[in-house]
Amino acid sequence: MDSRFADTIYLVEANNNETLSLWKELHTQVNWEQDCKGTIIQVGELDNRPINISFFWSKINGKRIAFWEAISQVVDHKMIDDWFKINLPNISRSNAMNFHNVLHHIFPNGIPYGPVTKEDVWELIERSRKNKQDEITYYLATIAKIAPPSKN
Numbered sequence: 058m059d060s061r062f063a064d065t066i067y068l069v070e071a072n073n074n075e076t077l078s079l080w081k082e083l084h085t086q087v088n089w090e091q092d093c094k095g096t097i098i099q100v101g102e103l104d105n106r107p108i109n110i111s112f113f114w115s116k117i118n119g120k121r122i123a124f125w126e127a128i129s130q131v132v133d134h135k136m137i138d139d140w141f142k143i144n145l146p147n148i149s150r151s152n153a154m155n156f157h158n159v160l161h162h163i164f165p166n167g168i169p170y171g172p173v174t175k176e177d178v179w180e181l182i183e184r185s186r187k188n189k190q191d192e193i194t195y196y197l198a199t200i201a202k203i204a205p206p207s208k209n
Contacts, residue, residue, distance in 0.1 A: 066149065068145065076115075086168050087164075090117075097128070098110055123148075
């Protein structure tokens with residue numbers, strides 16, 4: 058068994074496109090490190106044909122997540138489920154659609170969006186002014202309740 062399972066906190070059923078979509082949505086908000094070395098495990102056979110699943114890992118803010126998908130010509134979901142229960146019983150499982158469960162596990166208080174500086178807010182305000190979005194500009198300025206950054 059691959060040694061990376063030892064510190065894997067979640068198994069997420071997701072194909073490559075779903076994993077890419079999650080990365081695109083989240084990589085600017087979290088520290089997402091991809092481990093490009095995957096592995097394939099044969100979990101059994103059906104009618105003399107292998108049942109294979111592939112695994113790829115990423116670390117999100119230092120927590121290892123395994124993304125997996127059934128890749129064989131023949132797939133038996135019960136056999137795969139049984140394999141997980143026997144071989145990786147203590148690792149939580151989810152899928153791409155319910156990835157928020159993984160995020161709640163990693164970030165129990167919500168995803169930290171990082172510090173927002175007054176310069177960030179005023180940059181957004183200036184951008185909205187250029188796009189003639191005066192209502193947004195007023196709204197942001199009201200909410201921010203901060204003076205524009207000084208021009209040195």
